Amino acid sequence: MSKLSNAEVQELLRRSGVPMLKSAAVAVVASPEDKSITQKPKNPAANKQSTFLSDEIVSLLSQQVGNESFAAYSYFGGAAWFGKRGLDGFKKMCETQAMDEIGHARKVFNHLVDANAPLTLPPIVAPFMEYQDVKEVCSAILDHEKSVTKSWRAIGDKALEDKDMATMSLAQWFITEQIEEENKASALYDRVKMAKDAGILIIDSDLKKG
Numbered sequence: 001m002s003k004l005s006n007a008e009v010q011e012l013l014r015r016s017g018v019p020m021l022k023s024a025a026v027a028v029v030a031s032p033e034d035k036s037i038t039q040k041p042k043n044p045a046a047n048k049q050s051t052f053l054s055d056e057i058v059s060l061l062s063q064q065v066g067n068e069s070f071a072a073y074s075y076f077g078g079a080a081w082f083g084k085r086g087l088d089g090f091k092k093m094c095e096t097q098a099m100d101e102i103g104h105a106r107k108v109f110n111h112l113v114d115a116n117a118p119l120t121l122p123p124i125v126a127p128f129m130e131y132q133d134v135k136e137v138c139s140a141i142l143d144h145e146k147s148v149t150k151s152w153r154a155i156g157d158k159a160l161e162d163k164d165m166a167t168m169s170l171a172q173w174f175i176t177e178q179i180e181e182e183n184k185a186s187a188l189y190d191r192v193k194m195a196k197d198a199g200i201l202i203i204d205s206d207l208k209k210g
Helices: 006-016 055-084 088-114 134-162 165-194 197-209
Strands: none
Touching: 055 088, 055 134, 088 134, 088 165, 088 197, 134 165, 165 197
């Protein structure tokens, strides 16, 4: 008795009235000699959606995860400097800002993950901690906030060019946030710049309360 092909078996089942079940997850594969069936097993990974982000946006945002993380490191470095000198108000301010920066890094990270982007995290270098005085620390904080604002404007410009509305929205949120951060850092620096030793202690006391 000759071996029936898959197509012949299916035809016999159809004629006999036996109900034939179809499955979306499993497909029939023909034997090597049977050319009548060409379906192959489905590969779930083949249906995985690729990211809508451009390569340059992915690169910029990946770097920004590092930038925000480095900002947290820098604030922790400032907190350590202030802590060694008994300036607990300045220390508290830096610690609070450091935690905010960690939240910012997480926000960017989740944007990339949610977009199914090929994420590569950059290395984070150690922050500078050999400051000479309070004014130098506050000047460094202001410069860093300006640098972060500049990087977000670059991301926003590229997102606008790509018509990437999701990243444009993210960049706008951060740019708005940076306006507040720069104003706070600038006001603190101006206040510290004019203060003498007693004035520094008054500022420290105010920061401890706030």
